[in-house]
Amino acid sequence: MGLGAPLFYDDPIQLVRGEGVWLYDADGRRYLDLYNNVPSVGHANPRVVEAIAGQAATLNVHSRYLHEGVVSYVERLVGLHHDGLESAVLACSGTEAVEVALMIARGATGNRGVICTDATYHGNSAQVARLTALPVGTRRTGVRSISTPQRYRPIEPGLTEAELCERHLAQLEQTIAALEADGERFAGMIICSILANEGLPTAPAGWFERAAEIVHDAGGLVIADEVQAGFARSGSWWGYETSGFRPDIVCMGKPMGNGMPLSGVVASHELVSGFRHRHRYFNTFAASPMQAAAGMAVIDEISDRELVVHVAGVGQRLRTRLEELQADHPEMGDIRGHGLFIGIDWVRPGTTEPDVAGAADVVEGLKRRGVLIGKAGQHRNVVKIRPPLVFDEEHAELFLSAFAETVAGARI
């Protein structure tokens, strides 16, 4: 697979089996999974496995034939969104969903200029990678960035939260104007609804809603990247509900098929039909009966097991317990996030200076204690807690115990 293929841990884990929130390595060691957001209804979820196996044994073809399961799935999927989002395009990866969303926004507006944050990641294709690691003020064809809206490391010190919000909104307006001044007319803004890759910073209250208004007033479309935020992760069905805005276009991926490659975009019937006519988009493996079966089983699991409520409850209690630990651990600079997606901004005590090595020590220390977590954020110093959604109180206790030990150990 070539030298330099990305791997976790200095001594990578060789996995052989998974079940619920548990992963097992080749030596029979068990790990509590607080990292993986793709198998969100649990590793090897029996309902999803049965759906995939049953459909694969029956029929799996492309979408230029009709299939009832595909249509039913699309109807169910759009029904989970607000009324303005009526139609869907299915694809195979989050990257492909963002490709489609950009085509929809650019095609509908006739413009090319897209705004993103300066610390985002939306995918790995040439077009989508243009949105990666784009410092504010940098000219890159068709894209410009804004500072990630955040309270913990404010772009200007000494402001109230309301003033900070205004400051970020003014920057958005200026960036739209700058795009237009450069001859790149404004098509819209793409943003992760919970700022996941940015490190889950808490945006100033009202920022998302008012930013969406500004985008609309300038004739642009709002694209919510729900690849990480969606499907109950945030304690709502969608991250945009948690963050309080109404997108025009929504990209979905990761947990959508619990591991079956499946992604999609929802938007208005008008936007999707316009896209269909302009692009004649066809995706060989997408909108297949097997994708639909997996996707439907995931929605059924989230609904029947009431995972939205579950996630909100377990997530809140986990966060409270972490905040209790924070009192004795000033290196836990900021605890934030939504539902079962919690970030801890690891800092040098008494400062907001990112402690990348400290965060890495926590990740490695937890691995030694049989717990898998990750790191995220602009500075790679945010300890990322993001278990499968079926993570419950008992698992939270196991994690908190290992975490407390790790943090204590990291100090001695």
Place this chain on the structure above:
Amino acid sequence: MGLGAPLFYDDPIQLVRGEGVWLYDADGRRYLDLYNNVPSVGHANPRVVEAIAGQAATLNVHSRYLHEGVVSYVERLVGLHHDGLESAVLACSGTEAVEVALMIARGATGNRGVICTDATYHGNSAQVARLTALPVGTRRTGVRSISTPQRYRPIEPGLTEAELCERHLAQLEQTIAALEADGERFAGMIICSILANEGLPTAPAGWFERAAEIVHDAGGLVIADEVQAGFARSGSWWGYETSGFRPDIVCMGKPMGNGMPLSGVVASHELVSGFRHRHRYFNTFAASPMQAAAGMAVIDEISDRELVVHVAGVGQRLRTRLEELQADHPEMGDIRGHGLFIGIDWVRPGTTEPDVAGAADVVEGLKRRGVLIGKAGQHRNVVKIRPPLVFDEEHAELFLSAFAETVAGARI
């Protein structure tokens, strides 16, 4: 799914079940499938179904953990290619494979200019779609096209095959020079090894091998698009073997997982490692245990059932029988292709003028007789015969009977 989502047939087929080379619609009607190249080892192939179901029930995670099945699959896959192709990058769709291949070629050469044919299609992302429908001489950033090499409608009349080959090779050299003159330094050429979307034209003998030499002499890399050509379709494992050239980079997709979204790129260890270091490419759903299980089952089926030899034999006999029919049907202008991928260039009798309506009538007429085929080519007049690889002599007889009736009917 929006108005304008692509569908086959004026009255589309609603499918409910598939088995081997057979598809069944909601009214219980059975169709002989001579269209689908994704379920190449047969619809609902039991070995592939069992592999997918078994792996989904055991473990399916991303590739930043180690997994023996993934490594075994990659080793098996590269072992099917020539010695210079040692390493692989897995992805989810053909488009994603071509994205990776372009990144490898451009990164390794440090140049951007890529040459393709003027009648190709390599995928649906913004970057890859730049290769679609590009007339010769058109300047499009980073890409230029050459005329599709072909004997049936030669770019210049009255030449011998050898002269025609020289004419196409000279055009390739001129196009490389024109790219450089425009300040777009040459990175390489991407070409479908059997010119599938071009309508399977027969290239002048020796063109592929000598074109690859010209690309190499100019410092470029040769990318073979085997998304349609690969995995025994052409009667060899790879289309590049059938066409007689050695690519530096190979893109694979469609039949690779028999319907499981799975694609990949193979190249030298050096090229892949360089790509890994430059791009830190990560693809959430790719190189997963479930992809590997499906992919391995496909290779096992092709190997154990000796489908390479089977395809070459059945394909050759089918082609001979079609050539016999051609004697009485001058609208069958040119019969060509490789293995179980046969194209019939439908023309106005006595001319080489494309008969698009005639080809469409054949497709619809065969549907009424319970047979599914398609159309392809630059002029959309090439009747495309491309059944699952498990298509055998008995199926060929059924098809030939329906085809003869349809062609006779189309004349009255």
